[in-house]
Amino acid sequence: MDFKDYENTLETSFQKNITAKQQATFISKVYMWMSFALFISGFTAYFTANSPGVLNLMFTPTGPTFLYYALIIGELGLVIALGGAIHKMTLSLAMAVFLFYSFINGMTLSIIFLAYTMSSIATTFFISAGTFAIMSLYGYFAKMDLTKFGKILSMALLGVLLALLVNIFLKNTMLDLITSVVGVLIFVGLIAYHTQTLKNIGAQINEESGENYSKIAIQGALSLYLDFINLFLYLLRFLGSRK
Template structure:
């Protein structure tokens, strides 16, 4: 999960002024990406609802869209250090694609549930991000475990897309919330260390900022998706 190949620095009471400015930039990029996703979803619901609903009613179309999104995210991450501007543009493109995906969700889930899931996601994300930023623990040892868990979630989700089982769906949703909560803390912890390893190099700092914004954006939207699933499952059980 470390695209930079940098050795983890040991930090002793580092100056947080630059770190705070760095994370202000990271979250600025991340919130811009979320805004693009929300705007795309709004246009999708109000203008292209029929077309998007028809397209995403086919599991194969969902897999194709997911494949394109994974390719764009991977390329954006790989370009973050060598060409931060291109990486940022790709992140915005990814945000648009995610907006298309969320259009299908907005068409089938009531706004009250979406809002509740969003608030819950923001609270969980914020808490885990603060933990990852402030903990003195080095979380790099979690990399392999989290990467394996994400791969397992992807494979399990694809299988359940074709052979749906409600118990498996619930289990995947719960595991997804746990994994992306931990991933949020891990990414914040990693970004803090990456920042201090490139501090003073303007282009490298910019590259890490874009990389961090993309990582945290992915953590947030995936956490939101799994939390929304749980809201749907238990909301339907209460009807």
């Protein structure tokens, strides 16, 4: 190896180290936002479930009230806003919308404390967290491109959502079981796919990008947050002990 080749090797190695550091910094920021949102949702869900006055506004003996459905619709609106219009927002507004979404989602998730025992919720949460960590690590370090799997999983998710809507009317136990199993598999795969996608994004941007950097991190946190919550809810169908 001559001096020129040695110099190129050093330059390539240096560039790889810089890129790896950028990716690690970006992913850390994403995880920070996701963890903060999960904490808000968990605390809000527990507080709501133990506040009779708030529960009475959201639920009656015959089922959810208009407020509960309004919160569900509000959640969808906030997710759409963060997904499609976050770059038109100021950073402060994007942060506020994301955290407000996690708060509202916590309120709607309070229903699980009414349906399942606390011990089974805690057990399922830790299993979900462990599964998330394993699949996220896999997505981060995997050499294989997961893009094609991401597209397949996204299409499968649409199928599951359609099946869930149909089963509201059919009330078929077997279909419910199948959608639950498929749902777990889909979100396990999406965790790896989204992590790899965010890692690749981290290689292209750095903190010098200003507010845009933090906005993209918030978008990434939202995608992983949704993956975790949905994985938890699908697992809860299997592992949760009803009251």
